[in-house]
Amino acid sequence: MEKGMNLTLIVWRxxxxxxxxxxxxxxxxxxxxxxxxxxxxxxxxxxxxLRGEEPxxxxxxxxxxxxxxxxxVINGVAHGGQKATTACQLHMRKFRDGDTLTIEPWRAxxxxxxxxxxxxxxxxxxxxxxxxxxxxxxxGTPDGNAIPVSKEDSDLAMDAAxxxxxxxxxxxxxxxxxxxxxxxxxSHLGLLPQGKVEQDWRVLNMVKQMDAEGFGACTVTGSCExxxxxxxxxxxxxxxxxDYGVATAKGK
Amino acid sequence: MNIVNNLFHSTLGKKxxxxxxxxxxxxxxxxxxxxxLQVFLGxxxxxxxxxxxQSNKELLWPARFGLLAMVALHIWSAVKLSAENKAARPVGYxxxxxxxxASYASRTMLMSGLIVAAFIIYHLLHFTVKVEPVNLxxxxxxxxxxxxxxxxxxxxxxxxxxxxxxxxxxxLFYIIGVGxxxxxxxHGLSAMFQSLGLRNKAWWPALQQSAxxxxxxxxxxxIAVPVAVLLRLVK
Ligand code: HEM
Ligand code: FES
Numbered sequence: 133m134e135k136g137m138n139l140t141l142i143v144w145r146x147x148x149x150x151x152x153x154x155x156x157x158x159x160x161x162x163x164x165x166x167x168x169x170x171x172x173x174x175x176x177x178x179x180x181x182l183r184g185e186e187p188x189x190x191x192x193x194x195x196x197x198x199x200x201x202x203x204x205v206i207n208g209v210a211h212g213g214q215k216a217t218t219a220c221q222l223h224m225r226k227f228r229d230g231d232t233l234t235i236e237p238w239r240a241x242x243x244x245x246x247x248x249x250x251x252x253x254x255x256x257x258x259x260x261x262x263x264x265x266x267x268x269x270x271x272g273t274p275d276g277n278a279i280p281v282s283k284e285d286s287d288l289a290m291d292a293a294x295x296x297x298x299x300x301x302x303x304x305x306x307x308x309x310x311x312x313x314x315x316x317x318x319s320h321l322g323l324l325p326q327g328k329v330e331q332d333w334r335v336l337n338m339v340k341q342m343d344a345e346g347f348g349a350c351t352v353t354g355s356c357e358x359x360x361x362x363x364x365x366x367x368x369x370x371x372x373x374x375d376y377g378v379a380t381a382k383g384k
Numbered sequence: 385m386n387i388v389n390n391l392f393h394s395t396l397g398k399k400x401x402x403x404x405x406x407x408x409x410x411x412x413x414x415x416x417x418x419x420x421l422q423v424f425l426g427x428x429x430x431x432x433x434x435x436x437x438q439s440n441k442e443l444l445w446p447a448r449f450g451l452l453a454m455v456a457l458h459i460w461s462a463v464k465l466s467a468e469n470k471a472a473r474p475v476g477y478x479x480x481x482x483x484x485x486a487s488y489a490s491r492t493m494l495m496s497g498l499i500v501a502a503f504i505i506y507h508l509l510h511f512t513v514k515v516e517p518v519n520l521x522x523x524x525x526x527x528x529x530x531x532x533x534x535x536x537x538x539x540x541x542x543x544x545x546x547x548x549x550x551x552x553x554x555x556l557f558y559i560i561g562v563g564x565x566x567x568x569x570x571h572g573l574s575a576m577f578q579s580l581g582l583r584n585k586a587w588w589p590a591l592q593q594s595a596x597x598x599x600x601x602x603x604x605x606x607i608a609v610p611v612a613v614l615l616r617l618v619k
Contacts, residue, residue, distance in 0.1 A: 142478070155478065205477060207481070208477050208478070208479070208481025208482075209481070209484055210484075213484070234477075234478050234479075236477055236478060239473055239475050239476060239477060240472060240473055241471060241472050241473065241474050242472070304483060304484055305483065306469070306473075306483040306486060306491065307469035307472055307473070308469070308472035308473040309395075309469070309472070336390065339394055339395070339396050340394065342395070343394055343395050346471070346472055347395075347472055348395070348465075348468055348469035348470075348471075348472035348473070349395035349396075349398065349399060349465045349468060349469055350395075350399065350578075350579070351469070351490055351493060351575070352490060352571070352574070352575040352578045352579070353483060353485070353486035353487070353490040353491065354485045354486060354487075354490075355483040355484045355485050355486050357485070358484040358485035359484055365585070366578065366588070367584065367585045367588070369578065370577075370578050370581050370582075370583050370584065370588075371581065372396075372581070373396060373399070373400075373578065373579055373580060373581035374580070374581025374582070375581070376390070376394075376396045376397075376581070377400060377580065377581055379390075380386070380387055380390040380391065380397070380400075381387070383386055383387060384386060
């Protein structure tokens with residue numbers, strides 16, 4: 133059998149939200165290039181557990197790139213720098229034998245560290261609660277095609293709806309700005325007729341909550357777009373800025 | 385007062401202010417450059433233009449106050465947002481990695497802006513207030529006069545430029561100042577359309593390229609004057 137890779141990991145360790153953290157160095161031996169990044173961490177953790185040490189805490193759920201739970205900054209890049217890929221879908225063959233990898237949590241005031249690589253992203257939930265929904269009266273099932281939607285709008289809305297809310301945009305932005313996330317939600321709903329009705333109110337409220345959570349502003353550097361595993365684009369931010377201006381001009 | 389609140393108390397609103405004042409200042413920068421280029425039409429054209437501006441006090445002062453207000457708002461929103469942006473990431477990443485895909489100009493907007501502000505102050509002292517020690521020539525620019533077509537004595541701006549820009553150190557300040565302004569604009573001009581939401585997918589690549597081209601043209605247009613004087617092409 134082919135021999136695996138040997139890597140050095142420099143990992144952020146932090147006992148809990150209140151403790152100060154620091155970096156610790158670990159050796160990852162005989163890593164198969166076919167493992168995902170998180171599987172590699174699982175193996176390292178097994179080793180730590182066998183030695184009686186505390187395993188490295190990290191978030192994951194689906195491990196197939198659709199839930200947005202995994203979140204680590206690898207070598208300074210959120211999700212590790214492979215185009216349109218979450219950390220759980222990143223494979224070790226992307227790295228070379230002998231590499232040293234730094235592994236850090238998302239860094240933002242609005243994403244406080246809970247433990248090691250796990251951060252609290254409930255600020256995103258509060259932004260959604262502030263306006264990331266459509267108010268509809270329940271009743272009989274409407275006809276499927278009763279409300280016409282143009283193909284173009286539905287495509288753009290579906291592109292924006294791909295956002296899995298992982299927070300990589302915030303992690304990558306030099307300002308820890310959540311503009312890409314918020315604009316994806318604002319666009320996803322605002323492009324469709326059902327969501328247009330509340331668009332003014334939605335964009336003002338979601339932006340207000342975004343600011344209240346302590347995220348930074350947009351400098352149009354494009355870092356968010358570069359790391360987004362779902363390829364959400366800056367076009368959405370432009371659309372949100374326009375919607376915000378329109379709502380403001382109306383005196384809302 | 386939702387409008388005031390939305391503009392002054394939100395990140396998006398402050399970006400609107402920054403973009404609107406930036407657009408106004410860019411407009412001034414273009415007109416000012418075109419005015420300067422009249423140096424190449426000879427002393428009479430430039431002096432007539434300068435006298436026209438200086439003698440219209442009713443237009444001059446409102447224009448000056450307007451520019452000052454735009455600069456003040458632009459700097460206020462820039463400094464405020466930069467502080468909020470810094471506060472949004474109290475703990476950074478190991479070894480300060482460069483943010484992915486971010487251009488040099490986009491990462492240094494505050495620094496380029498602040499140096500440009502310092503340069504603008506120098507420039508005003510140099511040619512507007514005409515503080516003698518900063519021109520490094522030992523001459524008082526207030527003493528330079530020439531007769532216009534009607535026989536009136538007016539300020540000899542052409543002579544002031546020719547004497548002023550024969551100082552290589554001064555020319556170097558100008559090249560650095562204008563160079564940083566254009567670095568600022570190479571990012572700022574397209575960011576402005578983004579911040580105001582005045583663009584879509586189809587326009588974005590063209591806007592980004594045009595911003596860089598406009599910044600380069602502005603740079604060349606501005607440094608043409610001091611460089612031409614230094615090389616004795618304008619006397
Ligand atoms: C003649 C002078 C200036 C012009 C023409 C100008 C123009 C612009 C433009 C067009 C923008 C883009 C607006 C946007 O991002 O939406 C901008 C952004 C900016 N300017 Fe200026 N500017 C000037 C001077 C300054 C000065 C003196 C400062 C000093 C603090 C400054 C700091 C900034 C900052 C920090 C940004 C935005 C960075 C961000 O988006 O986070 N600028 N400027
Ligand atoms: S664990 Fe679900 S996206 Fe990575």
